[in-house]
Amino acid sequence: EVQLVESGGGLVQPGGSLRLSCAASGFTFSDHFMDWVRQAPGKGLEWVGRSRNKANSYTTQYAASVKGRFSISRDDSKNSLYLQMNSLKTEDTAVYYCAREEIHYGGNSAGYWYFDLWGRGTLVTVSS
Amino acid sequence: DIQMTQSPSSLSASVGDRVTITCRASQSISSYLNWYQQKPGKAPKLLIYAASSLQSGVPSRVSGSGSGTDFTLTISSLQPEDFATYYCQQSYSSPPWTFGQGTKVEIK
Numbered sequence: 541e542v543q544l545v546e547s548g549g550g551l552v553q554p555g556g557s558l559r560l561s562c563a564a565s566g567f568t569f570s571d572h573f574m575d576w577v578r579q580a581p582g583k584g585l586e587w588v589g590r591s592r593n594k595a596n597s598y599t600t601q602y603a604a605s606v607k608g609r610f611s612i613s614r615d616d617s618k619n620s621l622y623l624q625m626n627s628l629k630t631e632d633t634a635v636y637y638c639a640r641e642e643i644h645y646g647g648n649s650a651g652y653w654y655f656d657l658w659g660r661g662t663l664v665t666v667s668s
Numbered sequence: 669d670i671q672m673t674q675s676p677s678s679l680s681a682s683v684g685d686r687v688t689i690t691c692r693a694s695q696s697i698s699s700y701l702n703w704y705q706q707k708p709g710k711a712p713k714l715l716i717y718a719a720s721s722l723q724s725g726v727p728s729r730v731s732g733s734g735s736g737t738d739f740t741l742t743i744s745s746l747q748p749e750d751f752a753t754y755y756c757q758q759s760y761s762s763p764p765w766t767f768g769q770g771t772k773v774e775i776k
Contacts, residue, residue, distance in 0.1 A: 587765040
């Protein structure tokens with residue numbers, strides 16, 4: 541079955557750290573760019589960051605709100621994506637989703653990126 | 669960053685109604701626009717990519733249109749399973765990818 545399963549969420553104090561994991565199955569994980577997207581309680585979706593694949597040197601990109609505090613990594617041998625979260629703030633409280641990026645090439649060879657597979661999410665609560 | 673603004677923020681509709689949701693980008697994004705549906709407690713689900721391409725398995729009553737800065741998601745005949753929150757998302761050039769604030773479709 542094609543799926544993503546997140547784990548590692550929980551309650552952490554402000555200033556603390558947490559590491560989330562995302563286990564992929566049913567597809568060739570190493571081919572894909574992978575992202576983290578979060579959703580604060582009762583709020584909308586916010587892109588957190590992206591890990592490109594090996595062909596693109598595993599480079600990462602981050603939202604300004606988490607840059608310097610969060611770090612994305614991956615282990616293709618374990619079909620896993622990770623999110624290391626440091627210096628956590630109360631505003632980081634959210635459900636964190638792992639998402640697979642897919643690309644569609646249009647008639648003009650333009651590449652259109654989108655999230656075609658999502659995990660169920662894991663809740664991170666930052667509170668004292 | 670590119671800002672995405674959806675309207676309305678919420679709407680009430682009946683089964684069988686035609687529903688249209690609008691998404692506006694703060695700058696031209698060509699057709700780099702995706703639509704997702706999210707039900708309470710569930711992950712988002714891709715409906716439309718590249719502004720008008722229907723994701724596999726999504727019913728044909730769902731359609732997307734637009735280019736540049738203005739986009740629409742249309743459900744031609746609302747069904748009970750369509751009551752949910754809908755988000756647009758731009759994927760122009762490179763991240764940061766940004767989402768609209770969401771449109772909640774409720775039962776009238």
